[in-house]
Amino acid sequence: MNALHTILLVTNNAKIHDCVTASIRDDPHYRLIVCEREQDVANHLNVVNVHLLICDKALIADDVNNTLMNTRISNPHVARMVIGHVGEEEACASLAKRAAAYLFLIFPFPETLIQMAIERSLEMSELSRRHRVLSRELKISMDDGIFGEAAPFSVKGGWSQFEKLVYVSAKMAELCAEAKQAATTNLPILIHGETGTGKELLARAIHFNSDRMNAPMLVQNCGGINEETLLSEIFGHVRGAFTGAISDRLGLFRAADGGTVFLDEISEISPGFQVSLLRFLQEGEVKPLGSDEMGHSDVRIIAASNRPLDKMVEKGEFRRDLYYRLKGFELEIQPLRARPEDIPVLAQFFVEKYAGVVGNRVVGITQEVLDRLSAYQFPGNVRELETEIRRMVAVTEQGGYIAVRHLTPAMASVQPKVPGAPGAGFMPDGGTLKEMVESLEKQIVSQALQRNHWNQSKAAGELGLSRVGLANKIKRYELNDL
Ligand SMILES: Nc1ncnc2c1ncn2[C@@H]1O[C@H](COP(=O)(O)OP(=O)(O)O)[C@@H](O)[C@H]1O
Ligand SMILES: [Mg+2]
Numbered sequence: 001m002n003a004l005h006t007i008l009l010v011t012n013n014a015k016i017h018d019c020v021t022a023s024i025r026d027d028p029h030y031r032l033i034v035c036e037r038e039q040d041v042a043n044h045l046n047v048v049n050v051h052l053l054i055c056d057k058a059l060i061a062d063d064v065n066n067t068l069m070n071t072r073i074s075n076p077h078v079a080r081m082v083i084g085h086v087g088e089e090e091a092c093a094s095l096a097k098r099a100a101a102y103l104f105l106i107f108p109f110p111e112t113l114i115q116m117a118i119e120r121s122l123e124m125s126e127l128s129r130r131h132r133v134l135s136r137e138l139k140i141s142m143d144d145g146i147f148g149e150a151a152p153f154s155v156k157g158g159w160s161q162f163e164k165l166v167y168v169s170a171k172m173a174e175l176c177a178e179a180k181q182a183a184t185t186n187l188p189i190l191i192h193g194e195t196g197t198g199k200e201l202l203a204r205a206i207h208f209n210s211d212r213m214n215a216p217m218l219v220q221n222c223g224g225i226n227e228e229t230l231l232s233e234i235f236g237h238v239r240g241a242f243t244g245a246i247s248d249r250l251g252l253f254r255a256a257d258g259g260t261v262f263l264d265e266i267s268e269i270s271p272g273f274q275v276s277l278l279r280f281l282q283e284g285e286v287k288p289l290g291s292d293e294m295g296h297s298d299v300r301i302i303a304a305s306n307r308p309l310d311k312m313v314e315k316g317e318f319r320r321d322l323y324y325r326l327k328g329f330e331l332e333i334q335p336l337r338a339r340p341e342d343i344p345v346l347a348q349f350f351v352e353k354y355a356g357v358v359g360n361r362v363v364g365i366t367q368e369v370l371d372r373l374s375a376y377q378f379p380g381n382v383r384e385l386e387t388e389i390r391r392m393v394a395v396t397e398q399g400g401y402i403a404v405r406h407l408t409p410a411m412a413s414v415q416p417k418v419p420g421a422p423g424a425g426f427m428p429d430g431g432t433l434k435e436m437v438e439s440l441e442k443q444i445v446s447q448a449l450q451r452n453h454w455n456q457s458k459a460a461g462e463l464g465l466s467r468v469g470l471a472n473k474i475k476r477y478e479l480n481d482l
Contacts, residue, residue: 005030005122008044011056012036016083016107023115034214041067047204049163050078052121057084057092068099079125081117083107159345163205165198166349169339179331183209187328188281188301196383197333199304200262207260212300215259218252223265227272232289235276241290253286253297266303267312274319281325336378336385344370346382350389362393365402371416372407377451415443442477449479
């Protein structure tokens with residue numbers, strides 16, 4: 001094995017923890033993430049690329065509705081193992097069977113045994129992964145008409161991944177390389193990007209690639225929240241600090257000690273909060289509201305913004321010194337429309353993600369759908385794509401392909417880009433010059449409207465038309481907001 005494998009161990013038993021840790025000690029091929037509560041497992045699986053889940057039977061509360069069984073459905077490719085104690089053999093066997101686990105082990109066992117079990121289970125899941133890929137390729141080669149030329153790379157699963165971030169574009173590859181580097185440091189990180197581009201997912205990937213991964217990453221959205229509440233959420237308060245403060249509150253910075261705090265919508269914080277945050281970044285000092293005592297906390301800050309902070313600094317809306325402190329690393333996630341080559345792989349990835357969950361075995365997605373999705377502007381970025389695929393998987397018939405008729409009208413009406421056509425992917429219809437020019441005009445106007453969510457003033461501004469001029473074109477070309 002030369003790839004890095006991630007093992008998620010669910011236990012609060014120090015002896016089991018030590019034994020598993022010892023069994024893989026110093027082996028750079030493994031990363032061990034420990035989670036002490038069953039209810040945290042699903043969150044971990046959503047943000048970390050886990051290969052093997054090892055569950056302590058003692059933490060499994062319900063025989064039927066439990067982490068192992070749920071993982072079998074939501075993340076079937078994650079290998080599973082159960083650890084129980086003497087006397088629990090029967091129960092472990094039945095649980096392992098129902099969850100289709102690789103095996104169960106009864107603690108105490110020698111390190112060498114768990115070490116070998118880990119190795120074998122990972123080999124086994126790698127073999128079944130290869131088997132899946134090959135069978136799918138075989139099926140596709142017999143099914144050419146549906147996928148056309150461009151699809152196979154996406155169907156092969158030939159995408160790159162940084163934890164749960166999936167991509168093929170050079171822009172994302174560069175960004176993830178920088179993020180991995182940033183992860184190894186303790187510097188604050190500032191992530192820019194439109195909503196739905198994956199800022200939070202990137203922050204989690206960074207956290208789980210830093211040596212803080214076994215401490216918590218806590219999230220605070222700073223938008224739409226008043227200064228006092230935000231101060232008390234982050235720095236904590238003592239009882240009686242303000243009306244309604246009926247007991248002490250620890251605050252995120254101290255609750256996440258040793259870990260990471262993700263501050264979303266950082267552009268929205270008040271001048272007063274900016275000062276407190278700056279002091280924390282400079283001195284690591286945490287002063288709860290209403291307290292005279294200064295506490296300390298070691299957390300790494302990752303902040304995110306969908307507004308350009310540098311412009312805000314120029315306008316005097318955000319402190320320059322804080323901005324410079326926050327951007328130990330500055331990462332920008334491009335909107336999806338700026339990296340359309342990621343659209344087909346993301347679509348394929350989400351089909352796989354939801355095909356199993358909804359219980360609807362969708363076979364795949366047609367090239368025609370991928371072409372339209374690739375030409376769509378995605379104002380809501382990856383989140384919008386994910387929501388759309390989830391909906392389409394649910395409405396596609398058993399054993400069928402997601403086809404154009406399943407798309408929402410806004411996406412179905414997109415004119416697919418045709419490589420090599422004039423006008424940056426526009427495909428003019430008609431024979432005479434006048435017809436072709438009109439067809440191009442129609443497509444340009446239609447895309448401008450779509451980009452601006454049918455805000456006609458904005459689209460008109462972008463196209464250099466008057467509102468009336470744009471309204472005339474909408475009428476003439478019978479465009480409508482589907
Ligand atoms: N590159 C990606 N690969 C897979 N899923 C992604 C990617 N980018 C975003 N997502 C998914 O899109 C949704 C929105 O991501 P999120 O991190 O919340 O965006 P943001 O914080 O920028 O609004 C989430 O469900 C996330 O899992
Ligand atoms: Mg977000």
